[in-house]
Amino acid sequence: MNTSGLLLSLMAVVFSVILVYYQYYYRQKPTKDSKAFSFLRLISVLGILMLLINPKFESKRIELQKPQLFLTVDNSASISHSGFSKISRSVRQLFLEDKELNKRFDLSNFSFGATISTDTLLQFDRDHSNLFKAIQDINSLSDDRLSAIVLLSDGNQTYGSNYAYMSSKNPIFPVVIGDTTARADIGISRINVNAYATLENNFPVELFLNSNVNQDVKSSLIIERNGVELYRSNVNFTEKKKSIKLSLYLAADTVGMQLFKARLIPFDGERELTNNSRSFGVEILDEQAEIAIVYKVLHPDLGMIKRSIETNKQRRAVLLQPRELDSVSKDYSLYVLYQPDKSFKGLIEQLELKQSNLFIITGSQTDWDFLNDAHIGFYKEMTAVTENLFPAFENDFNAFYIEDIGFEFFPPLKGQLGRISFNQNPGFLLTQKIDNIATNSPLLAAYRHNEAKGVVLFGENIWKWRIHCFSADGSFEKFDQFFNSLIQFLQLSNREQDLDLFYKPVYHEKEPIRIQAKKYDSNLKIALNSTLVFELNDSLKGVPFYVENDAYEVQLKNLKDGVYTFKVKDLDSDIEKGGSFEVVPFSIEQESEEPNVEDLSLLALNSGGKLYYQDQFDALKSELLENPRFRTIEKVRTNLISLIDWRWLLGLIVLSLSLEWLLRKYRGMI
Incomplete structure (x- = not known):
């Protein structure tokens, strides 16, 4: 009890004695009952005063607080695939059974794959591993004590943030599981x-x-x-x-x-x-296509375009002037517009209404005032300067796959300078170089205009490119493949079929397989009011499609590796379309057998820990036992405890007052 509490308690005793003496001995003549009355009154007064003072004393308790040790084991399939599952189990067992470590630390045992788990049964069958999340979860479990994390892993993470540079409030001691000797591979x-590719072509x-x-x-x-x-x-x-x-x-x-x-x-x-x-x-397509090359001015480019297109045996190119199209009722699969002028007005208006894809080639004789007023997806600010435009290949072009066939060595095209802008974000396959100075202006670009797609070449004399390829390689093959890739991109963008299927040709085992179908009406708009059924491997039982994001979709799961064929049937019409795909055995955890020592080393360094290998248990044990950061902490807890339980004291006060009142009542003194 502290000094003030003791002093107040003594004063309360003295005051109670004086008060009782005054009431029963000084103020009145004592009787034979005065002792009993004074005793009960003394208890009541003193109890009330002690209840108000509430004297307390200090209680000290000494606690020994051990540091925490989180043992975290990689339970992914990469450990078993590399043949080190037994070693991982044995290393974990060394920690669990070591008496010194268990005496020094509060040891907790976890395993992890995609998520952390308290399951102590190690099967090494998890398809994914996320070391970043495992360490993050362990840190969230630790309290204010300084803890250590021992991570038994090969360091190969299949997804998640990079763990090598993550911040950790606790030091991490990775134990490398696996053969660190690089295997020849x-x-x-x-x-x-x-x-896609077209039939009878390469x-x-x-x-x-x-x-x-x-x-x-x-x-x-x-x-x-x-x-x-x-x-x-x-x-x-x-x-x-x-x-x-x-x-x-x-x-x-x-x-x-x-x-x-x-x-x-x-x-x-x-x-x-x-x-x-x-x-x-x-997917090999059998497309008998006829392409119209529309021109007003004669140029060597026209013959080159026709010959290059017709190297694909499934395509036929026709040279036409704008006035000839008025008497031709045939609907061509694609239109190549060469240096358009005002005579192209009627044709462009019709193609705009149909939302047709276009291949436009401009040059020194292009009527840019007309072309800008036609609003076909791009605009060029005209200048009177004509320049030689050298091509520069853009590696980040991703509208479709195409390889660099040595464009930097190609002769220049002839074109007019001017700032070019597009209505929507284009993709630049080639940009312009002028006098060996790179610019951001496009030379060959793929773009979108409303529902249509287009390709535009801002220069003439492309025939020189084809001749250059022949001079360099002794063949037109590379150039013709390049040019026909542009034609194919535009042809395949047209929605000419009533039912289109979207799926991957190859799926990995355990990967969800999604097959999408889109059906169009007579106006080429997406229709979602049909009943589509999916049949796998000529099965008599069909699986109905469901509608998801403006498309029909079906999902397949748990297919074993192999080749599968399927059909998609429209029960409301005679439309039927088939396809095939392959499921290949795959486990991302088996992609690498070598431990990722580099990232584990960085993790240890950045967290204040140290890297160890699977045969260095004794060294790691010594580090944990001798490291002064992991000492047992002695804590003294001081609690103030009331000297008197107020419930008992209050009961005693009530009892003494009641007895005094009854006794006085009995003696007739009230």
Whole structure:
């Protein structure tokens, strides 16, 4: 009890004694009941005073607070795939059974995949791993005590934010699980291919091959379809040449979705074979197309355009003047407008009403006043200056796939200078260079105008480009492939079919498979009032489509690897369309067997911890036990406790007052 409380309590006793003495002995003559009355009154008065004073005393309690140790184990499939699941279990067991660590720390055991879990049964079967979220969740579980996080992992994260530079309030001690010796490996990292190709033509395929082998490695790249080999090429990696870009052409000889597989033959001793093969698909279209090349001025470009288009056996180009179109009733699949002027007015108005796609080529004889007034999606501020425009290839062009065929060495086109603007965001395939000075002005651009798409070339003399390709390669093939890619982009953008299907040719196992269908009415507007049914592998049982985001959609799950064919039927009409796709076995956790030591090292450094390997348990144990940051803290808790329980004291006061009143009543003194 503190001094003030003790002093007040003594004063309360003295005051109570004086008050009782005054009432029963000084003010009146004592009787035989005075002692009983004075005793009860003393208890009542003293109790009331003590209730008001409420004297307290201090109670001290000593607590030993251990630091926390969060043991977090990677439970993803990459651990079992690399063959280190037993080692991971044994390392975890060393921590759980170590008496010194358990005596020093409050040890908590967790596992994680995509999320953190308290499940202590390690199966190493999680399809994804998110180290960032696991560490973030562990930090949120820790209290104000300084804690340590021991992370048993290979460091391979399949998704989530980069954990290497994350901030952590607790030091992290990663324990690397896996073989840190780099394994010799070659693989296919990426394949670029257009989604569509036309029948009886060749379509381009671009492959990127990688190696991490510090010596010469010989292999072969094979591309096959339905088990039949279509292409084979020898591939040679060296210590300095660890990346190879391979471009080739495959024949589009069968209509429909065609599935291909690219395989890189493994070398002797190669263990990781998952990335040695990749599948891809291309839909082959049988399109008999007739294209109108509309011109007013004669130019060598016209013959070049016609010859280049007709290298595709499925296309026929017709040269027409604007006045001839008045007597031609045929509706062409695409119109190429060469240096349009006022005589094109009627044609452009009709094409605008139909929302047709256009390929426009301008030059020195283009009537820009007319073209600007036509409002066809772009505008050019005219100048009287004509200049030689050299092409510069833009790598970030993504409207469709096209490769650089050496544009920087092409001769210049002739065009008029002027600022160019588009109504909607365009994609620039080529930009202008003037006297070797790069500009931001487009030379060849793809754009959108309302519901239509267009391609515009701001220069004439493109025939020189075709001649240049022949001089460089001895063939027109590269240029014709480039030019027909522009034509194909515009043709495939037209919605000429009543039912369009949208799906990927290749899906990974366990990946949701979404098949979309769009149906159009006679005005080419999306119709959502039909009953569509999906049939897989000629099954008699159809799955109905549901409407999602202005399209019909169906989702398939849990399909095993293999090739699947399907049909989409419109029950309200005779429309039916089919397709095929392949499901390939895949686990992103199996993509890499090597631990990510670099990111784990950065994580340890940035959090104030230290990196260890799976065979360094004793070293990590010593670090945790000897580190002064993880000492047991002795805390003294001081509590003020009331000397008297007010409930009992209040009851005693009531009892004494009641007894005094009854006794006085009995003696007739009230």
